[in-house]
Amino acid sequence: MLIVEEISKKFGDFQAIRNLSFEVKVGDVMGFLGPNGAGKTTSMRVITGYLKADGGRVLIDNKDIDENPIYSKSQIGYLPEGVPLYLDFSPALYLDYVCSVREVKNAKIQIQKVIRDLQLDDVKDVPIETLSKGFKRRVGIAQSLVHNPKLLILDEPTDGLDPLQKFEVRKLIKKLSKTKAIIISTHILDEVPEVCNKCLIIDQGEKKFEGTPTMLKRKIGKSLDEKFRKIIS
């Protein structure tokens, strides 16, 4: 589904990503880990077409995203870092807008489905501005799902959610993974074995580890936190 080949990105003198390669298939949930400033968000921005890589290429469905930007973007559902949203809109109005821009068929049914899946029913007509952090994040996830994308890229999807909501979102991600390729970036390492079947650690823009969460644990035999600290130190 997604093939990332040797991508690099520089901001002035700062090398944000260096020759990063990986692959995500339908059925995969890849945990994208790394300390702050490691290049996770930049990588996600390159994959979604928001930023252009200086070198390398990104293929979605074996099509280069630079050559087929509209097609690639139509296949991606994206929750950017910090969950930016149009605060004056209500969730229902916002999802309706996303559906019309993305020309989603059966938009009403799709909107009802994501509203139900993310438990937004009680707040669907309230301005997003007045919602709690957890609800905002769920609206952000809803907008990334409403067009039923094949590739889902979620930048810290469970940040700010209470334990019950986290559980629900993880459950939803697991359910979605049957038909989609999913990348989630997270700081919560315990989340990785719970929802991911692959994980990738990057630091200073470079890949430090790629494998399954079990491999990661086995390699050190200690807790994931310790392993993580060891890899990036």
Add this chain to the structure above:
Amino acid sequence: MLALIKRELKLFFITPVAYIFTAIFIMTSMSLTFYFGSFFSSGVADLTTFFSFIPWVFIFFIPAVTMKSWSEEKRLGTIELLMTLPVALWKVVLSKFIATWLFVIFSIILTFPIWITVNYLGDPDNLIILGQYLGVIIMAGSYISLGVFFSSLTNNQIISFILSIVVSFVFTISGFPLMINFISQVFPLELVELVSSFSFLTHFSSIQTGFFSFKGLMFFLSFMALWNYLTLIKFMNKE
């Protein structure tokens, strides 16, 4: 693209800001016409006085409308959502411009009571007034195109507002005798002519007669195309 334009318009009208802007625009243009333009004492049933104040109102009104257009998207981070939609970049850029233009046209149309007033008081040439209204609408597009561009440069609305005012002001008065006298002292005549040919007021004066000059129309259309293109380049370069 229609969906993008609709969303932009909803963003305008979902809060009271749009209505406040429109009310201020109408009040300012009317009060200038009635108090400073001697609308009644001139004894002529036309809207030339009213239209002659419009460019000056636009210098402040339009940057106030355009300042948040891109700046707000950048500040909130929603630009990332917008730019990752499966829509061509030029459509995204143009939809912001068109939506803002439609909003300003809405405000311009709401000045119709003054048109009713002259028709009630006298017998104006309504075709000329229609031409003047169309001219003002075209000129508004030019102010908007540059305002939207300056909004794309920064995530700070105040900076975008001030830059737009300054540049709008320069383009408005570049044909003014005061400005021409000033630059003719420093620059050669050819350059003075070039600068004055960019003046909104020079082209607007031909519109004020109610008859479009082809040159004036082409000027405003090229002006809009240029600034929209600059906005597009700005985002293409960001990649």
